[in-house]
Amino acid sequence: MLVDLISNESYNRLSILIQIHVKHQNQTKRLTNMNKKNFNFCVFCWRSIANTGKRLGRTQYFCSLHKSTGATKTAHENYKRRLYATLKLKKLAVDDKLPRHNRYTKIYENVLKLTISPSYALSRMTFTSLGIAKQSVAIFSLISWAYPLTYKKTKYLIGTTFKDKEDFADTLISALTTRDDQETLPIRSASLEVGKDAEIWIPLVIEMLARHEVFELISEMELRRGGTNRGKDIELRNRIVAIVKEYKSQGIEPVQKEIAAKVGRTPQRVSVIYNELKKQNRV
Ligand SMILES: [Zn+2]
Numbered sequence: 001m002l003v004d005l006i007s008n009e010s011y012n013r014l015s016i017l018i019q020i021h022v023k024h025q026n027q028t029k030r031l032t033n034m035n036k037k038n039f040n041f042c043v044f045c046w047r048s049i050a051n052t053g054k055r056l057g058r059t060q061y062f063c064s065l066h067k068s069t070g071a072t073k074t075a076h077e078n079y080k081r082r083l084y085a086t087l088k089l090k091k092l093a094v095d096d097k098l099p100r101h102n103r104y105t106k107i108y109e110n111v112l113k114l115t116i117s118p119s120y121a122l123s124r125m126t127f128t129s130l131g132i133a134k135q136s137v138a139i140f141s142l143i144s145w146a147y148p149l150t151y152k153k154t155k156y157l158i159g160t161t162f163k164d165k166e167d168f169a170d171t172l173i174s175a176l177t178t179r180d181d182q183e184t185l186p187i188r189s190a191s192l193e194v195g196k197d198a199e200i201w202i203p204l205v206i207e208m209l210a211r212h213e214v215f216e217l218i219s220e221m222e223l224r225r226g227g228t229n230r231g232k233d234i235e236l237r238n239r240i241v242a243i244v245k246e247y248k249s250q251g252i253e254p255v256q257k258e259i260a261a262k263v264g265r266t267p268q269r270v271s272v273i274y275n276e277l278k279k280q281n282r283v
Contacts, residue, residue: 040191040204042066043104043111044079046176046211047184048191061104064183065261074239078264082218083107086114115213116146118206132165135198139172143209149216150176150209165194165201172205176212178257178267219266237282239263240273244283254283 040050042063049058059067068076087093092110094103112118121142140158143151154175162168169189177184184191192208194201243262247254260270277283 039104039108041108041208041211043108044076044083045215046208047181048187048208050191050193058183071262075261075264079218082221083111086218086221087111090114111214112207112210114217115210118203118210121146121206121210122203130198132162132168135165135202136160136162136168139202139205139209142206147209147213149220150213153216165189169194169201169205173208180255180257236263236265237273237277240270241277241282244274244277 038050039061040048042049042058042065043061044066045063047063047065049061049063058064062068062076065072066076066079067073084093087107087110090113092113094106094110096103098106125138125142140154143154154172157171157175160171162171166189169192173184173188173192192201192204240259240263243259244254256270256274257267259274260267263270274283
């Protein structure tokens with residue numbers, strides 16, 4: 001195990017080499033049980049929907065950005081289309097006619113098959129009662145070899161000294177989220193049960209990272225479009241203009257991340273379009 005870790009190129013980038021001991025079997029069992037009982041995370045993304053005493057607009061299955069009704073309906077449908085297409089491509093399609101709970105449970109499980117599974121990632125890592133300094137190094141090491149898109153967003157944290165596990169989880173979640181995410185930010189570390197043993201909170205962190213990786217992957221993908229690209233592009237632009245107008249009519253400065261969530265596109269894509277629209281004096 002240690003030889004594996006040391007020979008791993010990405011691991012060598014880290015200054016501290018450690019070996020941690022994991023009870024892998026227990027981890028896997030715990031992950032599976034958790035999935036059966038309830039949904040710790042949004043079916044479509046990595047945000048927590050665990051019960052922390054605050055509902056914050058979440059539903060039983062989705063975070064407030066992916067609810068299937070209301071203002072997020074379009075974002076929900078767009079993401080769903082892309083996710084379903086990807087699952088189908090990987091022969092992991094879920095029957096749309098299944099009862100809702102069974103369908104979402106299956107999707108929730110299959111999403112993790114689109115990346116390195118948290119249980120496999122965990123099996124490459126072991127931990128005992130080591131403190132957060134070494135645990136965080138081990139987790140960043142895991143991110144670096146297992147979840148490249150997530151690594152891009154978190155690598156600046158490598159070398160950071162964390163006060164405790166709450167501090168680590170809060171900082172990690174902040175790195176993944178956006179500043180205007182009023183749902184995820186208030187509950188950060190609480191949603192990962194960091195008050196509990198490493199055997200509980202570390203698998204939750206890894207699962208969140210895996211789900212984040214898939215979310216980034218799907219979000220970056222181009223939609224399989226029914227019509228011509230041009231027609232869809234015009235539709236998307238018109239929609240962004242309409243959202244911006246609505247914001248401005250209420251005297252609110254439009255936030256591009258929120259617009260992106262509403263139209264089901266990445267903030268980067270929306271930023272490009274927004275700047276184009278600005279040049280055309282449309283927003
Ligand atoms: Zn979500």
